[in-house]
Amino acid sequence: MYVLVMAYGETRQARIVRALRSAESVSVADLSRALGASEVTIRRDLAELEQAGVLRRVRGGAVSAMLRGEGLPFAMRELERAEAKARIAAAAVARVSDGESVVLDGGTTGSAAARCLVERRLTVVPLALSEFGALAAAPGVSLLLPGGTVCAGESSLVGPMTEQNLAQLRLDTMLLTCCGFDPRRGVTAYDLQDAAVKRAAMAASARTIAMVDSSKFARTAMAVVCATAAVDMVITDVDAPEDVVAALRADGIEVQCV
Structure with a gap:
């Protein structure tokens, strides 16, 4: 039992x-x-x-x-730690100043962040159609939607066109989501194409804020996105393991627990 x-x-x-x-x-x-x-x-x-x-x-x-290492369907992931993800998303959005240009990663925490951006005055590059839908009527948000292939079941944009479109931009902040986050093994995703888009978005952005609920610290997915040192700030919840938080701070990464 x-x-x-x-x-x-x-x-x-x-x-x-x-x-x-x-x-x-x-x-x-x-x-x-x-x-x-x-x-x-x-x-x-x-x-x-x-x-x-x-x-x-x-x-x-x-x-x-x-399958081992396979992600859950989007609708089921939305049920997991929904309140923690909402707090993390709100804290991440609070770190963004009006007038900034922001690339918003896909995933369930990205969707939560999109809902927090509705009242803001920003330029937003959404990497998922669900985020575009959440922000389409927001009066102060200027939307810039990259091209690409829509990932079935996720509504996220992937592929060479998405990566090329991002390479043509210079943005202020990347709000990054992930499937796994480990100080030794790095930031990981379940999908290779998704990992490539995340890297392109980070390269186009002056800083990267990772939105990581505490369950992600216990997981490692197949596709490597980057080393944790490539992230400027991590926002997580109060259940994050103390040793992981300490290791990240020792590496010079700002960590906020909400």
């Missing part, structure tokens, strides 16, 4: 996903006890998560359907 620690504000399905990340398999009985829900409710949750491609139901429970 595994122990499932509940984060405040997390949905029940997000907790199930988190359990699968650490245990690879879960039982209906254990989930029912850990989450305080009936077994009927848990089975319904598992059925919905199976439809989302996250797991495969087996007798008495479920096993993960995700």
